[in-house]
Amino acid sequence: MVPGPDSEVSTPEVTTPITAEEEVADRKMAEANAFETIVNKKALHSIDPERVLECFLDLVRIDSPSFHELEIAKYCKKVFEDLGCTVKFDKSQKKTGSNVGNLLAILPGTTEGEIVLCAHMDTVNPGVGVVPIIKDGLVLSKGNTVLGADDKAGVASIIEAVKCLVEQGGKYPRVWVLLTTCEERGLLGADFEEFNIPKGTPCLVLDSEHAPGAIIAHAPSKYDFEAEFTGKAAHAGVEPEEGVSAIAIAAEAIAHMNLGRLDDGTTANVGTVTGGRANNIVPNSCVITGECRSMSEAKAKEVVENMDSAMRNAAKDLGGQVKIEWHHRYPAVEFSDDDPLVQLLVKVADKVGLNSIISKTGGGSDANVLSHHGLNSIALGNGMTNYHSLHESIKIEDLENCALYTLAIVYEVAKHLDILHKK
Secondary structure (H helix, E strand, O other), X not given: OOOOOOOOOOOOOOOOOOOHHHHHHHHHHHHHHHHHHHHHHHHOOOXXXXXXXXXXXXXXXXXXXXXXXXXXXXHHHHHHHHOOOEEEEXXXXXXXXXXXXXXXXXEOOOOOXXXXXEEEOOEXXXXXXXXXXXXXXXXXXXXXXXXXXXXXXXXXXXXXXXXXXXHHXXXXXXXXXXXXXXXXXXXXXXXXXXXXXXXXXXXXXXOXXXXXXXXXXXXXXXXXXXXXXXXXXXXXXXXXXXXXOXXXXXXXXXHOOOOEEEEOOEEEEEEEEEEOOOOOEEOOEEEEEEEEEEOOHHHHHHHHHHHHHHHXXXXXXXXXXXXXXXXXXXXXXXXXXXXXXXXXXXXXXXXXXXXXXXXXXXXXXXXXXXXXXXXXXXEEOXXXXXXXXXXXXXXXXXXXXXXXXXXXXXXXXXXXXHHHOOO
């Protein structure tokens, strides 16, 4: 058939090769679209960057070394009460020696379920008179104190997350904000907390040196000891044969201990040795202290037994005595990579554009103790670096991301209550 004058005539499609310049342009466009996607995801639940930084600076200027957290507790109490939270303190100071108890602020939820957000209010020394300085995107101290990002970065992130929940609304569970005392003195505040938070509740402890997005799924069990060796005093120059050196017994015991890193997840250490009265007296007393840690509870108990045997055998062999006191400071934290809470945390990190990392640490945190209390507790990175030193700092970006991550997790938890509450 011959086409008429008004008929459409199809012509072959001609494919033009893509030039190198066009390929680069397409790649840049794809990268821009990916970046825009991330920005849009973050905007779903946004934070106020200037506000979270200002809050953090306020917090680090408040002196709160361990046992002296009252002033920062007052600051936080007012903030949470102004947000409509119910705020209470426990009586843990009677056991910890602090001048205030742990703080609990409760934000009513708009849907079923609950979540705990936890950080500690105390800092290590020197932490009095902190003067924060902003330089090259970092917050650091003037150089004569720690900064206190450990753990005021966690506190500031929690405050910002709660402010955003109140402002932005939507569906979120009841939020229990737990701010503890004396964490730096052996997790004392968390150990003695007296609040009846429902067992199995997901609990985020914002207290790790990793960047936001890091999930601390493995942390060790810790035991420590104090051992007092008793010998027999004698004049070191006149009749040393009549004496029994308690220091020598302690040295013998230490020499028979396996110390340092014993395997990938186990360590042991003797930290202090004190004893003796004078150079011309065979010492009749010596006290040593030490610890062991392991990701495996069974391995930790094995190391305890070995260290204990080394001390008792040394006292017996050298004619002295020893009194040993062991304390189990906290149990191990152990989450599998496919645990529902871990998987949710990975999902949320990816959603807000953070690099999710499932990690482990050789240190303890309130997560260890609160897990023992029955909470589904896990530590998260808050971005602090060089903590416990005069060079401590935090990236402003990490501070913002920690707050954003915390906020996004709270919203996401409301969608997964059936799988996150451990019985």
